[in-house]
Amino acid sequence: MSLPDRIDPRPPRRIYRWDLDKTYLQTDFESLRDLFRTAFQKAHEKVAVPGASALIRELAEQGDSRLCIVSGSPKQMRAVLEEKLKLDGVQWDEFVLKDNVSNLLRGRFRALRGQVGYKLPVILESRIHAPVEAEEVLFGDDAEADAFIYSLYADLIAGRVDERVLSQVLEAGGVYPDDVARVHEAWKKIPVADPVRRIFIHLDRLTPPAHFSAYGPRVVPIFNYFQAALVLLADGHLTAPQVLKIAVEMVQTAGHNIITLSNSFQDLLRRGLPLQQAAIALSQAMEGPNALLKAMRPVPDILAAFSKRLAALGTQPPPPRVQAVDYVSLISHALPRTHKGRSTKPST
Numbered sequence: 001m002s003l004p005d006r007i008d009p010r011p012p013r014r015i016y017r018w019d020l021d022k023t024y025l026q027t028d029f030e031s032l033r034d035l036f037r038t039a040f041q042k043a044h045e046k047v048a049v050p051g052a053s054a055l056i057r058e059l060a061e062q063g064d065s066r067l068c069i070v071s072g073s074p075k076q077m078r079a080v081l082e083e084k085l086k087l088d089g090v091q092w093d094e095f096v097l098k099d100n101v102s103n104l105l106r107g108r109f110r111a112l113r114g115q116v117g118y119k120l121p122v123i124l125e126s127r128i129h130a131p132v133e134a135e136e137v138l139f140g141d142d143a144e145a146d147a148f149i150y151s152l153y154a155d156l157i158a159g160r161v162d163e164r165v166l167s168q169v170l171e172a173g174g175v176y177p178d179d180v181a182r183v184h185e186a187w188k189k190i191p192v193a194d195p196v197r198r199i200f201i202h203l204d205r206l207t208p209p210a211h212f213s214a215y216g217p218r219v220v221p222i223f224n225y226f227q228a229a230l231v232l233l234a235d236g237h238l239t240a241p242q243v244l245k246i247a248v249e250m251v252q253t254a255g256h257n258i259i260t261l262s263n264s265f266q267d268l269l270r271r272g273l274p275l276q277q278a279a280i281a282l283s284q285a286m287e288g289p290n291a292l293l294k295a296m297r298p299v300p301d302i303l304a305a306f307s308k309r310l311a312a313l314g315t316q317p318p319p320p321r322v323q324a325v326d327y328v329s330l331i332s333h334a335l336p337r338t339h340k341g342r343s344t345k346p347s348t
Helices: 032-039 052-061 075-087 100-105 116-127 146-157 163-172 177-189 209-215 225-234 240-254 258-270 276-287 291-296 300-311 327-334
Strands: 014-018 065-074 094-098 135-141 196-202 219-222
Touching (some): 052 225, 075 094, 116 146, 135 146, 146 196, 146 209, 209 219, 219 225, 225 276
Parallel strands (some): 135 196
């Protein structure tokens, strides 16, 4: 009997899609000076958002998953960005950066900052090669239009958005004809499924969470990645010890403490997220022998109070069903003014 030449990896059971700037990396590009500083930073000078790398590593520990990164950063930064990810212990399966040099040479000025015509076709084309049953969790931020793009992506492949609405959205978003064609071509190749479980939006600009209510409960705005870890614990993507590891890293490296983490938990509860089982699992994990918690022991009384508070939480309501999203109306609020419409011209 002959042996196979190779053993192919198992198809992914879960796909995690991440943005980089302001989602994984603490990036400033509000001014020309910020842009230049960011462009010339070395890998060790770049700073990850607290808890982001720990969360990615713990999600990878579950196995059968893929990490797909799609960033608006230019291709010329690939070497330094890859080096930064390696320094953080992050391994990826796909890494797509924006070809802004090509956009400039072709006079595609709207595409320099536009995200709908860039991210939407990229993630649709990536989904073509994914197993139909593979679940997805997406991570973005409130600096661009990530909530809009990710929700549109999810509803497109689930069959909740028709071609008429898609065409209106792409027109309103000022998407170039070749990118419009890419979106339609990729969309038609994807089997209808409903794989997107969560969309996390890191509130880099501290946008009020209520701002994202129009997208329904699938979109979860977060102030930090401990909050994302809690929701992913409730969703079955992480275990309680893994969430504690993420919390410990945030305490050790980013100035968090039991009080700030407790407040983060309570913020999610006030918003009605169903975290009862996650609370019970965390409470049990904190009561047992866990060497990781020694890093948090300067405040044993607070830790004990937090554990009791978790155990005493009442039953949370079930999450509401995915609601219909009016993308045609939302695009006018989702995109910066300079992104809208094909009549937009670059300033001179």
